[in-house]
Amino acid sequence: MxxxxxxxxxxxxxxxxxxxxxxxxxxxxxFWRVIVTAFIPLDIYTREGVPFLLPPTQWTLEAxxxxxxxxxxxxxxxxxxxxxxxxxAISLALTVPLAYGLSTRNFPGRKLIMTLVLFTYLFSxxxxxxxxxxxxxxxxNNYLAIILPPAVSVYNTLVMMSFFEGLPxxxxxxxxxxxxxxLQLLLYIILPLxxxxxxxxxxxxxxYFWNEFFTPLLYLNDNNLMPLPVLLRNILxxxxxxxxxxxxxxxxxxxxxxxxxxxxxxxxxxxxxxxxIQRYFTRGTLVGGVKE
Amino acid sequence: xxxxxxxxxPEVRSTNRFDFRKLIRSMWRQRWLYFLMTPxxxxxxxxxxxxxxxxxxxxxxxxxxxxxxxxxxxxxxxFETFIHSFYFTDLMTNTLIFSVAKLVLGLxxxxxxxxxxxxxxxxxxxxxxxxMIYLPHFLSWVIMFGVLLVIxxxxxxxxxxxxERFGGEPIAFLTSPHYFRWVVILSDxxxxxxxxxxxxxxxxxxxxxxLYEAAAVDGATPLQRIWYISIPGILPVIVLVTLLRxxxxxxxxxxxIFVLYSVPVYSVGDILDTWVYRQGILQFxxxxxxxxxxxxxxxxxxxxxxxxxxxxxxAQQGIY
Numbered sequence: 001m002x003x004x005x006x007x008x009x010x011x012x013x014x015x016x017x018x019x020x021x022x023x024x025x026x027x028x029x030x031f032w033r034v035i036v037t038a039f040i041p042l043d044i045y046t047r048e049g050v051p052f053l054l055p056p057t058q059w060t061l062e063a064x065x066x067x068x069x070x071x072x073x074x075x076x077x078x079x080x081x082x083x084x085x086x087x088x089a090i091s092l093a094l095t096v097p098l099a100y101g102l103s104t105r106n107f108p109g110r111k112l113i114m115t116l117v118l119f120t121y122l123f124s125x126x127x128x129x130x131x132x133x134x135x136x137x138x139x140x141n142n143y144l145a146i147i148l149p150p151a152v153s154v155y156n157t158l159v160m161m162s163f164f165e166g167l168p169x170x171x172x173x174x175x176x177x178x179x180x181x182x183l184q185l186l187l188y189i190i191l192p193l194x195x196x197x198x199x200x201x202x203x204x205x206x207x208y209f210w211n212e213f214f215t216p217l218l219y220l221n222d223n224n225l226m227p228l229p230v231l232l233r234n235i236l237x238x239x240x241x242x243x244x245x246x247x248x249x250x251x252x253x254x255x256x257x258x259x260x261x262x263x264x265x266x267x268x269x270x271x272x273x274x275x276x277i278q279r280y281f282t283r284g285t286l287v288g289g290v291k292e
Numbered sequence: 293x294x295x296x297x298x299x300x301x302p303e304v305r306s307t308n309r310f311d312f313r314k315l316i317r318s319m320w321r322q323r324w325l326y327f328l329m330t331p332x333x334x335x336x337x338x339x340x341x342x343x344x345x346x347x348x349x350x351x352x353x354x355x356x357x358x359x360x361x362x363x364x365x366x367x368x369x370x371f372e373t374f375i376h377s378f379y380f381t382d383l384m385t386n387t388l389i390f391s392v393a394k395l396v397l398g399l400x401x402x403x404x405x406x407x408x409x410x411x412x413x414x415x416x417x418x419x420x421x422x423x424m425i426y427l428p429h430f431l432s433w434v435i436m437f438g439v440l441l442v443i444x445x446x447x448x449x450x451x452x453x454x455x456e457r458f459g460g461e462p463i464a465f466l467t468s469p470h471y472f473r474w475v476v477i478l479s480d481x482x483x484x485x486x487x488x489x490x491x492x493x494x495x496x497x498x499x500x501x502x503l504y505e506a507a508a509v510d511g512a513t514p515l516q517r518i519w520y521i522s523i524p525g526i527l528p529v530i531v532l533v534t535l536l537r538x539x540x541x542x543x544x545x546x547x548x549i550f551v552l553y554s555v556p557v558y559s560v561g562d563i564l565d566t567w568v569y570r571q572g573i574l575q576f577x578x579x580x581x582x583x584x585x586x587x588x589x590x591x592x593x594x595x596x597x598x599x600x601x602x603x604x605x606x607a608q609q610g611i612y
Contacts, residue, residue, distance in 0.1 A: 030443050034442050122597070126589060149339050267435055
């Protein structure tokens with residue numbers, strides 16, 4: 001775009017910067033507040049509440065030590081890791097073949113399969129029929145109850161399908177002429193070229209499973225199986241509805257700090273993978289393959 | 293029938309038989325493809341069509357001991373109960389208020405943000421703002437609940453600290469029927485607006501730079517440039533998104549409300565989905581709850597199909 005630096009244009013830029021900075025502040029201030037609350041020492045908290053700024057020398061890791069030292073929290077974190085890894089693996093294993101199959105034009109039954117898949121996307125019978133199916137299959141207190149019902153997202157399948165469709169047809173034809181069957185074609189030709197889309201869709205599945213909170217609450221009654229979001233909510237709720245929740249009486253961290261620290265710990269994996277997700281927002285470009 | 297069969301010319305019959313053989317042959321040629329897709333198709337049969345089969349209890353007096361198949365049919369009884377019940381209006385009102393307000397307030401803000409980002413000269417500033425405003429989209433509503441508590445709680449919430457500093461009384465935003473709807477609407481906008489700018493930004497980047505250059509040569513002001521080039525350029529996307537959102541108008545955000553609401557705000561916060569959960573799972577009214585879910589599904593299907601048709605006419609492109 002041409003940047004004609006007239007007076008009007010400069011004033012406009014200043015206005016834009018102020019506007020975007022305000023938007024930025026509405027995002028940053030709440031997170032800042034969570035961070036300060038998590039690191040505040042008990043004596044300052046009881047004396048003056050949560051200040052907006054806290055001198056760096058005063059920060060304490062007490063709340064994190066408390067949470068991670070309690071047996072519940074590390075176990076819940078581990079459970080979340082298991083659900084996320086297992087869920088993502090199963091989701092990809094089921095999504096890739098369907099997306100690849102649908103990206104193949106003109107095989108008998110493609111249209112029928114496409115219609116059946118799309119219908120499940122457009123019409124959802126709601127919560128109860130799924131609940132009856134899962135309980136009927138005796139999957140309560142089993143991670144499969146959380147992983148399987150949402151394992152294949154039709155939307156993700158369609159995104160992946162259009163990526164496969166974009167791969168050069170000559171590549172597949174060449175492999176077919178060399179006598180490769182569809183299975184070999186997928187494993188040795190298509191998948192190595194599809195890393196960007198596998199990573200993108202995989203990360204979206206992973207984010208979903210890491211965040212999933214309602215179905216664990218619904219299907220898991222065993223506290224030892226509880227994932228992080230469920231535990232975090234219990235911590236948050238007990239604190240917000242009952243001022244005198246029992247926690248370690250010798251604790252040197254306030255309840256508010258424990259809550260905020262819990263929020264931060266649950267956010268850590270998101271922060272770690274976020275740069276990766278960001279990088280693959282735009283559709284991965286295909287390098288190499290067929291040289292014209 | 294017999295006479296007709298006899299009158300079919302032999303070459304046509306042979307063509308038919310030929311087609312059938314060809315079908316089998318091309319299916320055999322693609323046997324690996326079917327083999328590959330079989331696990332996913334079985335998965336769909338069980339986990340996507342299984343619930344559809346179970347949905348028949350919307351028309352049955354479901355008894356867990358009898359099972360889905362053997363429970364007696366009751367026709368539209370559950371649907372009538374629901375539509376004539378006193379909670380019907382409340383649930384529909386809450387559901388529509390949430391989804392319409394999120395759309396009407398959130399969409400213009402997203403468009404404005406996208407245009408502002410697109411107009412900014414500094415690439416580094418733009419990238420930084422983008423990175424930050426996309427972030428909340430990836431956080432769960434449980435985490436968001438924690439963030440909201442830090443801002444809104446009556447004790448040490450930031451907003452209440454400010455209110456008290458100015459001599460006001462602290463407000464229990466999350467449990468007050470007066471404020472709860474605003475909490476839901478604004479927190480959703482806070483979380484999702486950044487992410488939804490992506491679509492508009494992509495559309496803005498697709499506008500030909502020639503148009504902007506021509507406008508610069510003609511001495512257009514920044515506002516004229518936005519009004520006459522940017523907005524018309526992304527209008528199809530705005531229309532498309534609006535239609536898509538209208539198609540999902542009965543989705544008011546189950547996860548969000550389920551995490552945020554509590555008994556004091558049921559009257560202003562309860563939506564179809566949360567009600568289905570409480571009636572079905574907590575009160576064991578499986579038939580009635582399924583009927584409400586089914587009702588919602590059918591309306592959703594009708595809306596999304598009409599939205600798609602409208603989108604095809606208005607923006608010359610369908611959603612599916």
